[in-house]
Amino acid sequence: MAIPPLRYAAWRRLWTDEWSFPVDERLPHPAGTAPDSGDSRGKCCIVFGVTSLLLAAVLAIGEIATGQARATETGPTTIPEMWGAWCARCHAEDGTGQVSEPTITGVPMDFTDCAVTTREPDADWERAIAKGGSGVGLSPEMPGFEDSLTPAQIAGFVPHLRAFCRDTGWPSGNLNFPRPIITEKAFPEDEFLLLPAISHESEPASASATNVGLIAAYERRFGRRAMYEVSIPFYNWDFLTSRDSEIGDIAVALKYVAYASATTPRIVSFGLEATLPTGRLYKGFGKGTVVFEPYIAAGTMLRSWYVQGHGKVELPVDPLVDRAYLYNLYVGRDSSSAPDAWTLGVELNGENKQLWITPQIRKGLTATGALAASLGVSIPVKYQREKVVSWVGYLLWEFLEPLRARK
Amino acid sequence: MxxxxxxxxxxxxxxxxxxxxxxxxxxxxxxxxxxxxxxxxxxxxxxxxxxxxxxxxxxxxxxxxxxxxxxxAAAEATITNDRCAFVPRVQIVRPNAAVKTTSKDPVLHTTSAQTANGRTLFNVALPIAGLTVTKAVGGTGTVRVSCNTHPWMRAWLVVTxxxxxxxxxxxxxxxxxxxxxxxxxxxxxxxxxxxxxxxxxxxxxxxxxxxxxx
Missing domain, CATH: 2.60.40.10 (Immunoglobulins)
Known part of the structure; x- marks a missing residue:
């Protein structure tokens, strides 16, 4: 999605540059508010739904603490056998969740649906199998296997589970890294986001002013690798003599995963965002022209660190409006593999010759991670005009994930 | 009995x-x-x-x-999955008692404990015979124990x-x-x-x- 992360940079520029100018003066580099894309941290939500049950299946693997001997003597010994003996009771032999004699009230998710099976990282699946549905905010009818299987055994079920998706074109959920605040995420998502930003300036020569921005963004996947996004910015700015609240430039965007390798792991996406001149130019709420913004977003893991990068060019249709070059780099890591873990990170956010550093913290708010929030502070490192610090963040809802366990 | x-x-x-x-x-x-x-x-x-x-x-x-x-009451209770039935059917335990669940059956059982208002206290899988898992029950009340793979199975813990x-x-x-x-x-x-x-x-x-x- 093209959420406004970077838009923060744009917004910041509007604020610092334009705000200092007469309000009716044309902005030198208006920045609309447009989206960036992003996606929430992958682990969050196990798409599992009732899925959980599948876990059950999963269990079986092998040796199990106390009962290992009996299992090897009389029980299933391979993952497919265990799936058939245990997991298939609820998830079906073919992973569809359609069984002739259901023993649970919920209907497990269809693992042959690649949208279900691919989008979350291994750690989410493993956690669901280990803790059971109630341990990860999903169906409590899925039991936990952490007392009967070793972590290695549990991990062994994930490939079996993912194999129910026959289409290899879907990017792996292991590439679904936590969303930075400003850097565009390469992995496509189904999310609704609110991205607030608050800047306060207190210049000796003028009165202090606090400006507030809020971007609402909707991201939706389609096909195996694509996503579209719509974002609407709202601004509430202090013009000394009054405060104005208006809508800025609405943006639409498309993103496509061009390269994805779960083993590396690396992901590269290309996107194109178009910002429409819906915000009033003379007030600084818009650029007054359509702006096309092609971008590239990439992510990888270096040991336990997430590394995500994003670069884009703003190409205004109006030749009087300057082009802008934006680039962002994020590095962060989780406190644990749980979907509700804390994630600490820092971004470098550049726009033309200006540079900000944005330390941030992120937290999954539900057991599935379907709700998550992030808070950071964007500090100018290299700037042209006023040195304005902005508080930035987001609240996201991964709307295909259950917020809590289904009954 | x-x-x-x-x-x-x-x-x-x-x-x-x-x-x-x-x-x-x-x-x-x-x-x-x-x-x-x-x-x-x-x-x-x-x-x-x-x-x-x-x-x-x-x-x-x-x-x-x-x-x-x-x-x-008892600080510990054992629930055994035996030929697809929980044994014993009813037990009295003190709050926060340890509940051991085990199985004699060579099939997948689960031991799912829920409070009267439907909150799941735990749901553990017992995929093989001989495995024993210990979990804690919470405060006072009646806890229903069921198996997700054999829906007729029931046991009850009266926590008091x-x-x-x-x-x-x-x-x-x-x-x-x-x-x-x-x-x-x-x-x-x-x-x-x-x-x-x-x-x-x-x-x-x-x-x-x-x-x-x-």
């Missing part, structure tokens, strides 16, 4: 009384259940222990609780910090070491109901109670 389970210890030094009684019902026992899941392990049919009553109407597995008489007893196969129960006084006697059964009864306990004597559930 060989006899009433008696809980409670004598208050040191103080004279106490005893509450005994018989629980009966006009309800009849339930027909055996036909089993189609794992019949090689579970059998073709299983008795339905939701109501266990003898020919004279004596009701087993009812729990009587003497309100206001604090007691420490008050004096309580379970009726045996003859419908009898007894609670010893009760300080003299008047109390409400609450009766719980998984399928039947009964209003609380007033009992007055006298030191050195047994107070006999008759409870009829419907």
């Amino acid at each position: 060989l006899g009433a389970q008696v809980l409670g210890a004598q208050a040191p030094g103080a004279p106490t009384g005893r509450v005994t009684g018989t629980i009966t019902t006009s309800a009849v026992g339930l027909a055996p259940m036909r089993v189609t899941i794992d019949p090689k392990v579970c059998g073709q049919q299983l008795p339905d222990h939701a109501i266990v009553v003898d020919g004279q109407g004596h009701l087993a597995n009812a729990v009587v609780v003497l309100t206001g008489v604090k007691r420490q 910090d008050e004096a309580a007893a379970i009726s045996g196969a003859d419908g009898r129960f007894a609670i010893d070491g009760v300080p003299p006084g008047s109390y409400d006697l609450r009766i719980w059964h998984e399928s039947l109901t009964s209003a609380p009864q007033k009992v007055t306990v006298t030191a050195g004597k047994a107070t006999e109670v008759s409870v009829r559930m419907k």
